[in-house]
Amino acid sequence: MIWRAWCFVAGLAPGALAGIALAPGPNDPSPLWLQAGAPAGGLLLFLIAHFLNRRPQDEPDRGARFARAASAGLLALPALALVFLQLAPGPPVLLGIVIVFLTLAFFRAVRRRAPAGGVAGQLTSIFGVLALGTTALFLLSGLVATLRAEPPLRTEGNRKAVLDHDAGIETVALPVCEARAERVDVLHGAGAHPRLDGSGQHVWFDANGPEGRRQVHRLALATGEVACLTCDEPGNNRRPAPNREGSVVLFDTDRWATWRRPGNTELQLLNAAAAARGVPSRRITYSPGPDERALFAPAANTLAWSHGEGGRYRVVSGGLVSGHGSLQV
Incomplete structure (x- = not known):
């Protein structure tokens, strides 16, 4: 039963991310979408894990493997951080990444026959997803922002014009000045x-x-x-x-x-x-x-x-x- 509860908890963050990404007003979605999306995501992940566990099975720790797979949903936590910081690539793309990651994790859990690893294995999955996921998503955000940047227009004609202009300018050393205000009046004590x-x-x-x-x-x-x-x-x-x-x-x-x-x-x-x-x-x-x-x-x-x-x-x-x-x- 504990593994089912963990599947629900791990689905809260993806649900919240989905609520933001699918809100009808993407510029400023209502908090209701976040509040409704979080439990909906938890319930959906719980039902997926419960359905997969009902299939014919002969492994005693099959549920534990699904719990480790559900931990992939924690990738939505750094994704939500990017959303709140208004960083690229945006809620829909981040939601797609989380869904793909969860799908691969559950596919691996269904196909795998090795032991789940107990509490130690579960903690390893949690910290691994948070550490590696945060690093990967922030690197992706920086890459997307770099690719979206608009470089200045550089043409051969512009380059020659700049060189010709610079070549015709005589430069001299600037004099050392000690400019000082003649008088300073305090108009207001703060501001x-x-x-x-x-x-x-x-x-x-x-x-x-x-x-x-x-x-x-x-x-x-x-x-x-x-x-x-x-x-x-x-x-x-x-x-x-x-x-x-x-x-x-x-x-x-x-x-x-x-x-x-x-x-x-x-x-x-x-x-x-x-x-x-x-x-x-x-x-x-x-x-x-x-x-x-x-x-x-x-x-x-x-x-x-x-x-x-x-x-x-x-x-x-x-x-x-x-x-x-x-x-x-």
Whole structure:
């Protein structure tokens, strides 16, 4: 009976991985898929082992061999780690690898006639799967990420142009300078990521709010007055980027992070005048990876920001749809 219980336990991780891979919303599946997938995977592995053990048998430790085979399901643990870290090759591929590994393990258990090895053999299988599986999957992840990388365009014409350009440039030693600021004024005792708006009248920055979370503040240079514009909003709100007039500001927030994507950040758009009346900011990005460090372009409705996905970052841009505050990328 113990070996059947172990088959159920070993199937929990593959079931959880299947719940993530088969969820209808792959960018942010509901935790219900994970919670339902884990016991379903355990039950399925239990039934497979139970069915195979019902076949004609004359070996007393046949069940123990199936328990060792079920230990192959622990390969799903490092696979889940890759999923939570948002590393390649992705949940569907990892699920396929785990299924193939489990199939081979059970095929070997059915065909094999040697003793299972007792508790020592079972522990060897567990630690072997975890150690070798973790190493192999992380190496595979690095290989896939390398193959997916986009190399820079290299042509013979570009190479010659670079060489010709470099050959015509006269280089001289740079002078040793000791540049120093003429005067340093402390505008505010705490804060980070300062930005001046186009009017030159305000400095925007983020600093700790009353609850200890990072919030967007605006300092009036003429009076020294500091106003917190997001202290009534959830999450940590960082890196404000005002437009030229200083009427609206972009910032990134972690309020939309989930249990599966704890590092997710999104961009918010805040109208300074509306914020004074208690109107909250609006979300303008909806991708599963980090969206942060936004800047307004000289064109009023165009912005650029850093977008991360699959361990890589890109500089992207989009236009604000007038009247809606949403993005058109």
